[in-house]
Amino acid sequence: xxxxxxxxxxxxxxxxxxxxxxxxxxxxxxxxxxxxxxxxxxxxxxxxxxxxxxxxxxxxxxxxxxxxxxxxxxxxxxxxxxxxxxxxxxxxxxxxxxxxxxxxxxxxxxxxxxxxxxxxxxxxxxxxxxxxxxxxxxxxxxxxxxxxxxxxxxxxxxxxxxxxxxxxxxxxxxxxxxxxxxxxxxxxxxxxxxxxxxxxxxxxxxxxxxxxxxxxxxxxxxxxxxxxxxxxxxxxxxxxxxxxxxxxxxxxxxxxxxxxxxxxxxxxxxxxxxxxxxxxxxxxxxxxxxxxxxxxxxxxxxxxxxxxxxxxxxxxxxxxxxxxxxxxxxxxxxxxxxxxxxxxxxxxxxxxxxxxxxxxxxxxxxxxxxxxxxxxxxxxxxxxxxxxxxxxxxxxxxxxxxxxxxxxxxxxxxxxxxxxxxxxxxxxxxxxxxxxxxxxxxxxxxxxxxxxxxxxxxxxxxxxxxxxxxxxxxxxxxxxxxxxxxxxxxxxxxxxxxxxxxxxxxxxxxxxxxxxxxxxxxxxxxxxxxxxxxxxxxxxxxxxxxxxxxxxxxxxxxxxxxxxxxxxxxxx
Amino acid sequence: xxxxxxxxxxxxxxxxxxxxxxxxxxxxxxxxxxxxxxxxxxxxxxxxxxxxxxxxxxxxxxxxxxxxxxxxxxxxxxxxxxxxxxxxxxxxxxxxxxxxxxxxxxxxxxxxxxxxxxxxxxxxxxxxxxxxxxxxxxxxxxxxxxxxxxxxxxxxxxxxxxxxxxxxxxxxxxxxxxxxxxxxxxxxxxxxxxxxxxxxxxxxxxxxxxxxxxxxxxxxxxxxxxxxxxxxxxxxxxxxxxxxxxxxxxxxxxxxxxxxxxxxxxxxxxxxxxxxxxxxxxxxxxxxxxxxxxxxxxxxxx
Numbered sequence: 001x002x003x004x005x006x007x008x009x010x011x012x013x014x015x016x017x018x019x020x021x022x023x024x025x026x027x028x029x030x031x032x033x034x035x036x037x038x039x040x041x042x043x044x045x046x047x048x049x050x051x052x053x054x055x056x057x058x059x060x061x062x063x064x065x066x067x068x069x070x071x072x073x074x075x076x077x078x079x080x081x082x083x084x085x086x087x088x089x090x091x092x093x094x095x096x097x098x099x100x101x102x103x104x105x106x107x108x109x110x111x112x113x114x115x116x117x118x119x120x121x122x123x124x125x126x127x128x129x130x131x132x133x134x135x136x137x138x139x140x141x142x143x144x145x146x147x148x149x150x151x152x153x154x155x156x157x158x159x160x161x162x163x164x165x166x167x168x169x170x171x172x173x174x175x176x177x178x179x180x181x182x183x184x185x186x187x188x189x190x191x192x193x194x195x196x197x198x199x200x201x202x203x204x205x206x207x208x209x210x211x212x213x214x215x216x217x218x219x220x221x222x223x224x225x226x227x228x229x230x231x232x233x234x235x236x237x238x239x240x241x242x243x244x245x246x247x248x249x250x251x252x253x254x255x256x257x258x259x260x261x262x263x264x265x266x267x268x269x270x271x272x273x274x275x276x277x278x279x280x281x282x283x284x285x286x287x288x289x290x291x292x293x294x295x296x297x298x299x300x301x302x303x304x305x306x307x308x309x310x311x312x313x314x315x316x317x318x319x320x321x322x323x324x325x326x327x328x329x330x331x332x333x334x335x336x337x338x339x340x341x342x343x344x345x346x347x348x349x350x351x352x353x354x355x356x357x358x359x360x361x362x363x364x365x366x367x368x369x370x371x372x373x374x375x376x377x378x379x380x381x382x383x384x385x386x387x388x389x390x391x392x393x394x395x396x397x398x399x400x401x402x403x404x405x406x407x408x409x410x411x412x413x414x415x416x417x418x419x420x421x422x423x424x425x426x427x428x429x430x431x432x433x434x435x436x437x438x439x440x441x442x443x444x445x446x447x448x449x450x451x452x453x454x455x456x457x458x459x460x461x462x463x464x465x466x467x468x469x470x471x472x473x474x475x476x477x478x479x480x481x482x483x484x485x486x487x488x489x490x491x492x493x494x495x496x497x498x499x500x501x502x503x504x505x506x507x508x509x510x511x512x513x514x515x516x517x518x519x520x521x522x523x524x525x526x527x528x529x530x531x532x533x534x535x536x537x538x539x540x541x542x543x544x545x546x547x548x549x550x551x552x553x554x555x556x557x558x559x560x561x562x563x564x565x566x567x568x569x570x571x572x
Numbered sequence: 573x574x575x576x577x578x579x580x581x582x583x584x585x586x587x588x589x590x591x592x593x594x595x596x597x598x599x600x601x602x603x604x605x606x607x608x609x610x611x612x613x614x615x616x617x618x619x620x621x622x623x624x625x626x627x628x629x630x631x632x633x634x635x636x637x638x639x640x641x642x643x644x645x646x647x648x649x650x651x652x653x654x655x656x657x658x659x660x661x662x663x664x665x666x667x668x669x670x671x672x673x674x675x676x677x678x679x680x681x682x683x684x685x686x687x688x689x690x691x692x693x694x695x696x697x698x699x700x701x702x703x704x705x706x707x708x709x710x711x712x713x714x715x716x717x718x719x720x721x722x723x724x725x726x727x728x729x730x731x732x733x734x735x736x737x738x739x740x741x742x743x744x745x746x747x748x749x750x751x752x753x754x755x756x757x758x759x760x761x762x763x764x765x766x767x768x769x770x771x772x773x774x775x776x777x778x779x780x781x782x783x784x785x786x787x788x789x790x791x792x793x794x795x796x797x798x799x800x801x802x803x804x805x806x807x808x809x810x811x812x813x814x815x816x817x818x819x820x821x822x823x824x825x826x827x828x829x830x831x832x833x834x835x836x837x838x839x840x841x842x843x844x845x846x847x848x849x850x851x852x853x854x855x856x857x858x859x860x861x862x863x864x865x866x867x868x869x870x871x872x873x874x
Contacts, residue, residue, distance in 0.1 A: 358767075361771050362770075362771075363767055363770060363771070391773065392773050394771075395771060395772075396767075396768070396771050398764040398767065398768060399764070400764055403763040403764045403765060404763075404764035404765050404767075404768055405765050405768075406765045406769075406783050406786075406787065407787065408786040408787055409783075409786075417769075417772065417774070418772045418773075418774075421772070421773075421774055421778070422773075465768070468768065468772075472772055472773075
């Protein structure tokens with residue numbers, strides 16, 4: 001079969017005052033019609049740059065400095081803007097990550113489709129309309145004649161992504177480049193969108209390039225995969241071969257770092273190939289150290305005890321009570337966590353899991369119900385001294401490492417803040433000594449003390465967050481999606497760190513995630529949440545091996561399984 | 573996984589960029605405005621040493637020199653480069669001293685208004701809800717009156733004097749700062765580091781001053797510059813209308829007004845030179861403000 005797209009020895013460089021950086025170096029990949037090529041790599045690997053280089057939409061000052069992009073045998077990297085515009089849309093379609101921003105909010109989706117179709121095909125009049133309806137039908141939008149007149153905000157995220165796919169297909173392209181097409185979507189929607197891409201690819205003999213960080217997505221959809229690291233393709237091959245018998249050291253590390261839903265490991269395999277892998281973790285003798293000084297009452301009370309918890313948000317304000325519209329974020333939730341246990345809350349976005357975390361630490365007010373931390377009710381009285389003390393036992397690690405640190409403070413001041421504020425250290429030099437120990441403890445090293453947060457990567461910032469949380473000597477650590485903004489290899493490091501800390505400091509952990517395999521690796525017991533209510537509470541092993549509730553089964557089915565790799569190859 | 577631009581990192585470098593501005597004045601407009609502004613501020617500070625005569629010293633003012641044209645020789649033999657006003661004062665000296673008054677009024681009112689604005693804006697953004705609505709409605713009401721009208725009414729009530737003018741300028745300006753700070757702080761308020769700070773159990777005032785404030789003030793650097801220029805013009809207008817600073821402590825505005833009576837009889841210089849000076853001051857501050865804005869905004873930098 002002829003190659004549809006052939007990239008030969010592509011170099012993309014970004015010249016700047018401080019010298020030229022190569023985003024892509026000597027990359028050669030190819031795609032045949034009807035084939036799905038996955039490009040996988042972590043942030044900064046240059047995978048999106050390849051997609052942009054193909055359609056010549058590199059952000060200045062980036063430019064192709066070497067190599068060729070052959071599309072249907074023709075070199076398209078040297079075409080000018082006008083010729084290129086004809087190829088984009090007509091020959092090559094693009095699907096972007098965020099369906100909300102890639103649609104124009106002021107135009108109906110019908111108008112956007114019509115515009116694209118008239119631009120990219122020679123159709124006129126009724127034929128255009130007909131084609132638009134056909135496309136909407138093809139991407140699985142029900143009642144296309146009605147939905148045609150709807151605006152993007154009237155669609156859900158998954159439906160919007162379908163519209164984006166319809167737009168990409170409007171010019172009957174031969175090649176579709178999908179850049180992280182499902183990253184902004186929930187797992188259940190992700191499955192549907194990938195299925196749709198797969199079907200369209202087969203029916204229309206499309207070549208598809210899927211760019212993603214998610215090996216699960218690759219396992220699900222791709223025929224072949226190119227693994228990228230630091231601008232270069234380190235390995236190319238059939239998906240089955242790459243996932244089961246990777247050759248390159250990086251690919252091995254990457255695959256080992258992906259949390260598995262089927263087996264529980266004690267720790268993640270150490271991923272040494274990737275930056276940060278060699279960080280030494282320095283343990284602290286807790287009994288001798290300041291960290292262990294805080295008196296631990298051996299209370300019989302449960303660490304967290306929640307009963308009949310309710311929380312509503314006003315989503316439509318009104319003067320009169322009856323006109324207000326409420327969203328029930330948490331409905332009659334009850335669970336308890338034993339001291340030293342790690343408890344998981346899992347659910348899709350909007351299931352209320354983060355709201356529970358915010359209620360426990362006192363960031364939002366409880367409407368009804370009680371939250372007891374080691375027997376002290378913290379739900380209703382906020383100003384009480386005992387409540388404040390009880391809440392001091394709880395610390396939270398946030399999702400976004402980029403916004404959870406004050407950019408104007410040095411790392412040492414960020415971490416020392418609770419120590420200084422509560423004067424838990426005898427002097428400021430002791431406080432700084434403790435900060436140094438904490439930084440060593442989370443694997444950053446005390447050299448980080450004088451730097452500012454922006455000098456660190458996402459994973460390192462998350463370590464700083466953890467050190468800050470530890471500085472107030474908590475007994476309970478609430479982790480709200482602590483790794484969902486991080487690359488898999490970094491995620492493995494952070495999860496290992498959390499496990500070690502839990503063992504060493506005997507922390508109780510409430511672990512919130514949408515990612516079932518991560519939950520499996522981290523938690524003893526799990527609560528599955530949906531629409532603000534708990535569906536099922538079970539030990540992790542029980543839940544994964546024999547789920548009771550329908551919804552739990554549904555969620556478990558959606559985990560992209562490494563075992564299923566190659567299933568698709570057998571079918572076709 | 574999620575690739576983010578370090579937007580907050582950019583604003584962190586605010587002061588670094590200010591340094592860059594002075595070090596790397598490749599833009600001729602910026603260069604001229606910085607030089608001009610330095611000269612103007614220098615003149616104002618060192619007025620007693622630079623000015624040829626002391627316009628306040630009645631013993632050297634001679635009515636015989638009244639309305640000398642620029643370049644003519646005074647009674648005592650020195651040359652009046654910018655002429656003499658109706659009472660026989662040297663216009664050049666009056667301008668240099670007038671600049672002093674104008675700048676003192678503008679800068680001190682800007683600083684006071686800035687402090688009040690930052691305080692109100694941060695309180696509104698941090699507490700949100702009813703506090704926010706209440707404070708912001710006051711701001712709305714304040715901003716719905718024309719600045720010059722409010723200042724006129726206030727000065728009519730308070731009377732003349734440099735301190736009174738400063739009070740009037742603070743009253744008309746604090747709301748602008750409050751609104752800007754509130755907008756920036758509201759964005760920061762919902763970031764996770766503020767939540768993390770309240771998780772640590774820090775007091776509200778500590779969160780506001782230590783965490784919210786340093787992250788919310790970078791837009792004010794530009795605004796404060798532009799507002800200073802604005803308050804120089806308001807002060808000049810007020811003085812021109814005769815309600816501003818007293819004639820014994822002339823500002824640029826009162827100098828312009830002073831010469832207005834003579835302009836039809838051909839003695840243009842009494843009004844013209846203070847007017848040019850006012851223009852140069854306001855324009856150079858404005859250009860500088862624009863340059864800082866450009867430098868601080870990552871979208872403009874290439």
